Amino acid sequence: MQILDFKPKAFIFDLNGTMINDMEYHTRAWHKIINEDLKENLSYELVKKEMYGKNHEVLERIFGKNRFTREEIQTLSIDKEKRYQEAYFSKLALIEGLDKFLETAKQHEILMAIGSAAISFNINFVIDGLKIRNYFDAIVSADDVRISKPHAETFLKSAEQLGVKPADCLVFEDAPKGVESALNAGMKCIVLTTTHDVKEFDGYLNILGFIDNFKNPILKTFL
Structure with missing residues (x-):
């Protein structure tokens, strides 16, 4: 696990497989x-x-x-x-530890966005069903971009809406194509191992670590 002295100004979350294990x-x-x-x-x-x-x-x-x-x-x-x-x-539920992580990030005044290839219909299903809309300063869906992941547009638009430079963002992803999208956007990434094996992410130099839930101690280094 690669741990760097990195203090992001914003967190950008993929949705499916990253915030919920679906x-x-x-x-x-x-x-x-x-x-x-x-x-x-x-x-x-x-x-x-x-x-x-x-x-x-x-x-x-x-x-x-x-x-x-x-x-x-x-x-x-x-x-x-x-x-x-x-x-x-x-079965709708946040991945273990994410509720407290979102609250802690909010208290630290870290900006947060959802950058997902899901359509708004599905994003609303999740964030309203779980009552977590208040944590997010921006939401970019498949409906908001011309080219989806692994193109950088989803994450670059998320950063733009947050008013933060791409290099100051930390992306949370669960899929190789999502990590590639973050790499193309010039963003570092934490990978959730909910959907793919660690070996499937070989070669992505923007990955700072792998976690299976949001209770992992590595996350404290980014707050």
Whole structure:
């Protein structure tokens, strides 16, 4: 674990797999639609591998760009999110320790944002369901960017809305493509090991450490 003398002015959180441990439910929803509704025969692991970026990008990576109309993509996307929310609602909870971490960061006057590839429909489902909207000074969703992760736009726009330089931001992520997005934005990163193994992050020099929840002592060094 790499620990540096770094005091960020802002925290930027990915949402799914980072603030809540829900990526399995997203993957299940897509896997069911792809295999049962769209009659493909794709393994759970293959679908999991494609679980990054906007919903239309997931569909395009799997089926190609000309398979669906814009209206069909919109319908599939909303159907997927409804299935995800219905399955996950009873399990909705912050990753262990995040509630206290958010409160402590707020007390230290650290600015906070959510920078997620999720659509606003899902972000609102989480932050309003958990009643944590008051902690965040900015929220950037898939609806707010032209190019999703691993492009830097999501995190750069988050920093811009916070009024903080990218180099003064610390990103919390759970996926290699998200870490790559932070790297492209010139930001350091802490990785949540909720979704991917540590070995899947080899080569990313912006990672300061790996944690499995927000009770890890390394986080105190950033407050």
